[in-house]
Amino acid sequence: MKRKYIYILILALSLNSCEFSINTNKSPKSEKVGLGKMPKVESKTYENIYIADEILCKEQKLPLTRFAIEYPNGLDVSKPKNGSEHIGIKKKANGIIIEDISIGNTTIVISTQKNSLELIENLVADFKRQNPKMETISISKKKFNGEMTYLFEGKFDFSGYKEHGYDGIYKAIFLIPIPKKNEKINAVIISFLANEQSEIKEFSDFYKKGVIGNIYKTFRYLE
Structure with a gap:
């Protein structure tokens, strides 16, 4: 049961609910339209940069998007494989993950952003069914890193999951x-995760403290 729950927690953000899923097997004509001219992208903060573009999304059968995020050396990094999440970045201490930032997929665009809270609510409901002790603090639209953002705040008890x-x-x-x-x-x-060993002590710390807070500041859509 523990193994199943951890697996769901790590991967669920890369799965779209049926309501928001799309057909990514686009015709050559629609694929040619793409997202317009690709802006110049370069790393400005860290040694490494992950770039998602039309080519990567098509190869990995991911919803069409375009963004970049930077990260430093010395972290555990997983990249997309067979339609999974875009990238996961973990900071460990003594073999335990103390901070984790992962980027998954949605099919929400500007005109359908009102569906964001419903998608998050459905995702949280799935987690809750797997772990009734999961604590939901809030699901709302609030300011995060200076911008109004659709988000969930909560807590997970992973005591005894050291093998994962x-x-x-x-x-x-x-x-x-x-x-x-x-x-x-x-x-x-x-998604952001941080345990007691992290510098992140409050929800407001997520975008200004810890490694993942600084990594998130480098995230940008390539429009």
Whole structure:
């Protein structure tokens, strides 16, 4: 049961509910339309940069999107494989994950952003069925890193999950940042986890403390 729950927690953000799913097997004509001219992208903060574009999304059968995020050396990084989440970045201490930021998929665009809260509510409901002790603090639209954002705040108890790399009480945030200009770019869903060993002590710390807070500041849609 523990194994199943951890698996769901890590991967669920990469799965779309049927209501928001799309057909990614686009015709050559629609694929040619793409997302417009690709802006110049370069790493400005860290040594590494992950770039999602039309080519990657098509290869990995992911909803069409375009974004970049930077990260430093010395972290555990997983990249997309067979239609899974875009990227997961973990900071460990003594073999335990103390901070985790992952980017998954949605098919929400600017015109359908009102569906963001419903998607988050459905995702949280799935987690709750797997772990009734999961604590929901809030599901709302509130300011995060200076911008109004659809997000979930809650807590997970992973005490005794050391074999999976997790241990302790984790604060969690799931959020859906919305593109500002390009209607064709699908928004992503970003998850944050931090346990008691992290510098992140409050939900307001997620975008200004810890490694994942600084990593998130480099995230941007390529519009």
